[in-house]
Amino acid sequence: ADHSLFPYFTDEVRRRLLQEPALGATPEERYDALATGAPRIYTTLDPAAQLAAEAAVASVLPDGGPSAALAAVDPRTGYVVALVGGADYYDAADPVAQFNLATLGMRQPGSAFKPFALAAALQSGIGLDAEFEGGRSAVVATDAGPWRVENYNQLAYPDLTLLEATVFSVNVAYARLMTVVDPASVVAVAQAAGITTPLEAVPSVALGTQEVTVLDMASAYATFAAGGLHID
Numbered sequence: 001a002d003h004s005l006f007p008y009f010t011d012e013v014r015r016r017l018l019q020e021p022a023l024g025a026t027p028e029e030r031y032d033a034l035a036t037g038a039p040r041i042y043t044t045l046d047p048a049a050q051l052a053a054e055a056a057v058a059s060v061l062p063d064g065g066p067s068a069a070l071a072a073v074d075p076r077t078g079y080v081v082a083l084v085g086g087a088d089y090y091d092a093a094d095p096v097a098q099f100n101l102a103t104l105g106m107r108q109p110g111s112a113f114k115p116f117a118l119a120a121a122l123q124s125g126i127g128l129d130a131e132f133e134g135g136r137s138a139v140v141a142t143d144a145g146p147w148r149v150e151n152y153n154q155l156a157y158p159d160l161t162l163l164e165a166t167v168f169s170v171n172v173a174y175a176r177l178m179t180v181v182d183p184a185s186v187v188a189v190a191q192a193a194g195i196t197t198p199l200e201a202v203p204s205v206a207l208g209t210q211e212v213t214v215l216d217m218a219s220a221y222a223t224f225a226a227g228g229l230h231i232d
Contacts, residue, residue, distance in 0.1 A: 005047075006045060006047075006050055006083075007089035007090070007098075008083055008084065008085030008086065008089055008100050008102065009043070009045050009050065009080075009082075009083045009085075011085070011089070011098070011100060012083065012085070012100055012102075012103050013041065013043055014034065015103075017030065017034060017041070018030050018031060018034070023039075044074075044077075044079035044080050044081060045080070045081065045082065045083075046081040046082065049072055049081040049082040050081070050082040050083070052082070053070045053072055053082035053083070053084050054084055056070065057069075057070050057084045061087070067086045067087045067101055068084070068087075068101070069084055069085055069086070069100075069101035069102035069105055069214040070082065070083070070084040070102065070214065071083055071084075071102045071103075071214045071215040071217075071218035071219075072218065073215075073218045073219050073221075073222040074222070075222035075223070075225035075226040075231070076226065076231075077231060078219070078222070078231030078232050080215070080218075083100075083102050083103070083215070084102060085099075085100035085101050085102045085103065085105075086098075086099065086100065086101050101214065102213070102214045102215050103213055103214075103215050104213070105213065105214065106197070106211035106212065106213060107211055107212070107213075107214070108208055108209055108210070108211055109208040109212050109217055110207065110208040111152075111169045111171070111207065111208060112208060112217060113190070113205070113206065113207065113208030113212075114166065114169065114174055114206060114207070114208070115166075115221075115224065116186050116189045116190040116193065116195075116206070116220075117174060117177060117178065117181060117186045117189075117205075117206035118162070118166055119189045119193075120181050120182075120185040120186045120188070120189045121162065121177055121180075121181050123185065123189070124180075124181060124182070124185065126162065126177070126180065126181070127162070128161060128162050128163040129161050129162070129163065130161065130162045131159055131160070131161055132159065132160060132161075132162065132165055132173040132176045132177060133159055133172075133173075133176055134156070134157035134158045134159045134160055134170070134172060134173065135156060135157065135172050136150065136151060136154055136155065136156040136157075136172070137149060137150045137151070137154075137172060138172040138175050138176060140175045140176065140178070140179055140203065141179075142202070142203050143202075144202065147175065147203060147204060149171050149172055149175040149207070150171065150172070151170060151171050151172055152169065152171065157170050157172065157173070160173055162177065165177070171207055174206050174207060175203070175206075175207070177206065178203035178204075178206050179203075181206075182201075183201040183202050183203050183205055183206070184201040186201075186205050186206055187199045187200075187201045187205060190205075190220065192223075192230060193219075193220035193221075193223040193224070193230055194216055194219035194220035194222070194223055194230050194232075195212055195216045195217075195220050196213075196216055197210075197211065197212050197213065197216065199212075219232075
């Protein structure tokens with residue numbers, strides 16, 4: 001791929017190659033191998049998917065607005081087919097334009113992290129029909145003291161099953177779920193699925209309070225799509 005066309009993707013490939021011992025023992029040797037050896041490198045980028053990804057990001061962001069990141073992973077192969085790392089890699093006026101938000105940017109995933117808690121609950125024998133108390137907010141006792149949780153938009157819910165709590169993404173029910181699910185098992189599920197950043201085993205991990213990358217989230221969701229098989 002032409003570097004000028006897909007700079008964020010190409011940059012990430014280069015970054016990984018510079019960490020690849022097969023290319024040389026030191027970063028300097030690897031850099032020389034890339035620069036002078038002109039190795040032929042085949043990547044997983046799909047230009048049509050990449051252009052669609054860039055258009056999708058552009059369609060929801062105003063000009064001069066914030067940046068966004070997108071990663072698209074094929075669940076069958078683990079191939080990264082598209083990667084948007086920012087608004088414009090070549091924006092000379094932006095000092096962080098070349099920082100790849102998709103692979104290096106750390107953000108709280110929020111409720112997108114709940115499925116890892118759901119999987120940990122199912123593994124521990126808690127069924128989808130298990131009932132949890134609803135309400136607008138909850139105070140849950142944890143090792144670090146009381147944990148106060150509110151639903152999005154402060155919505156109040158009746159008692160609901162784990163399935164309903166997932167469908168409606170109810171924070172209060174998930175906080176109560178974490179009183180019977182070991183946070184360490186949620187961390188283990190997330191890491192087995194493809195989250196590579198270190199996670200603390202605390203109850204709030206279920207609500208996505210700890211930072212991860214966009215690429216890791218795409219990779220981990222691909223694991224669900226592949227029926228639980230993670231492919232790097």
